[in-house]
Amino acid sequence: MKKIVVVLGLAIAACNAYAQNNNVVSANRHLSDFISDHDTTDLKDAKTAIDLAANNDKTRNEPKMFLYRGQVYETIYETQLSTLSKKALGAGAKLDQASLQKAQTEAYLHADTAALNTAMYSYIKVIMLEPKGDYADEARRALVQCGGHMMNKAVCDYNAGNYASAFGFFEQVYLGMKAQGVPDTMSQYRTILKSTAASALKIKNYPKAITYYNDMVSIKAGKEDPYVELNQIYLMQGDTTNALAIVTKGRAVYPDDISLINDETNGYIWRNQNDKAANNLQLAIDKLNKGGNLTADQKDLEARLYFILGTIYDKQANPRDAKNNDLPMPANYADMFQKADTNYKMALVISPNDFDFNFNIGALYNNRAKYVYDQLNALPDKEQAKKSKIMEDEAKGWLKKAQPYLEKAYSLHGDDKALRGVLLRLYASTGQEDKAKAMTSPK
Numbered sequence: 001m002k003k004i005v006v007v008l009g010l011a012i013a014a015c016n017a018y019a020q021n022n023n024v025v026s027a028n029r030h031l032s033d034f035i036s037d038h039d040t041t042d043l044k045d046a047k048t049a050i051d052l053a054a055n056n057d058k059t060r061n062e063p064k065m066f067l068y069r070g071q072v073y074e075t076i077y078e079t080q081l082s083t084l085s086k087k088a089l090g091a092g093a094k095l096d097q098a099s100l101q102k103a104q105t106e107a108y109l110h111a112d113t114a115a116l117n118t119a120m121y122s123y124i125k126v127i128m129l130e131p132k133g134d135y136a137d138e139a140r141r142a143l144v145q146c147g148g149h150m151m152n153k154a155v156c157d158y159n160a161g162n163y164a165s166a167f168g169f170f171e172q173v174y175l176g177m178k179a180q181g182v183p184d185t186m187s188q189y190r191t192i193l194k195s196t197a198a199s200a201l202k203i204k205n206y207p208k209a210i211t212y213y214n215d216m217v218s219i220k221a222g223k224e225d226p227y228v229e230l231n232q233i234y235l236m237q238g239d240t241t242n243a244l245a246i247v248t249k250g251r252a253v254y255p256d257d258i259s260l261i262n263d264e265t266n267g268y269i270w271r272n273q274n275d276k277a278a279n280n281l282q283l284a285i286d287k288l289n290k291g292g293n294l295t296a297d298q299k300d301l302e303a304r305l306y307f308i309l310g311t312i313y314d315k316q317a318n319p320r321d322a323k324n325n326d327l328p329m330p331a332n333y334a335d336m337f338q339k340a341d342t343n344y345k346m347a348l349v350i351s352p353n354d355f356d357f358n359f360n361i362g363a364l365y366n367n368r369a370k371y372v373y374d375q376l377n378a379l380p381d382k383e384q385a386k387k388s389k390i391m392e393d394e395a396k397g398w399l400k401k402a403q404p405y406l407e408k409a410y411s412l413h414g415d416d417k418a419l420r421g422v423l424l425r426l427y428a429s430t431g432q433e434d435k436a437k438a439m440t441s442p443k
């Protein structure tokens with residue numbers, strides 16, 4: 001009897017193993033039937049059979065089981081896409097390219113991706129269990145198809161503003177391509193990497209964004225873009241040291257890029273490295289003008305560059321401490337003043353109706369008048385009496401030069417109280433009582 005028990009036991013075990021292997025075969029057969037006649041019952045039966053096989057100790061680690069499992073779940077996802085797409089199109093809809101694209105986008109936005117994730121995991125397991133052979137080759141081809149679905153899902157999510165979801169899918173596709181050894185010279189590889197970095201930045205996942213933009217830097221993808229974006233990320237984090245370092249690194253590769261020149265200039269300005277900032281601004285202006293006829297945007301940029309250059313020289317001519325109190329005039333005041341004046345005027349030639357440009361040059365002349373008055377007041381009494389008339393006339397001359405620019409700024413900015421006060425003091429200092437009265441009289 002003991003032998004019979006053993007034989008029966010072996011027979012039962014053999015039947016159980018056969019049943020599980022039969023589930024693998026059955027799943028494949030039901031899937032083939034579904035592909036042939038599109039009966040959803042066959043797809044449900046395929047899923048039931050492969051799930052049983054996936055949970056059985058005898059077949060759960062078989063490459064063939066994982067391949068069929070991937071195929072079943074990939075088909076489930078694609079069937080869902082097809083159903084949603086048809087629903088989005090509606091009955092009797094025009095089958096033009098735009099309508100089909102819109103319907104496909106709706107399908108990707110609303111399809112449940114759980115089946116797609118299971119399919120991808122299953123194909124990866126095939127390759128892990130049996131890296132070489134027909135099963136692995138088939139799994140690799142299927143992974144490309146699944147990766148295409150994930151990329152489409154990511155793009156649709158990104159365009160719809162679902163940046164967190166988009167990032168997750170872009171990252172999966174990118175890491176999958178990287179793991180499979182896809183050459184980083186391929187345009188698709190670089191596009192996916194850029195999209196992964198951009199979507200990480202959109203959700204303010206700065207560590208991930210920094211990682212992927214640095215990946216772009218390492219393979220020289222995106223030209224100057226990753227350097228510009230990394231600079232902005234570091235600045236948002238208050239890390240001015242790394243911000244300037246990455247821009248400097250970018251400029252070594254792309255020395256003629258205007259955006260990088262401007263970003264590096266800002267870094268110099270924050271550190272009060274005025275000479276370096278001024279050199280960079282002049283370089284950027286020269287680069288723009290080298291191209292010949294400028295577009296409207298380029299002209300606006302050129303005007304802004306002249307203006308910033310003017311402010312650098314202005315601050316050197318009229319230094320102030322951290323509390324905005326005046327500091328002694330520098331020995332090279334006249335030179336700094338002239339450079340500020342020249343660059344402000346260059347900006348105004350391009351954009352004569354800009355408030356900042358008009359205000360700053362008016363303030364420059366106003367401060368020059370104050371400088372003359374300060375010099376006069378610093379003289380000994382006897383010297384002051386001798387030079388009073390000449391120096392007062394000089395100061396009033398600078399105020400008169402400031403007047404049209406400050407008045408233009410006032411007209412552009414409405415009733416700016418601070419600027420109004422400056423103009424009233426200017427009118428009082430130059431004896432223009434009619435102008436002062438007109439400004440203070442009710443309208």
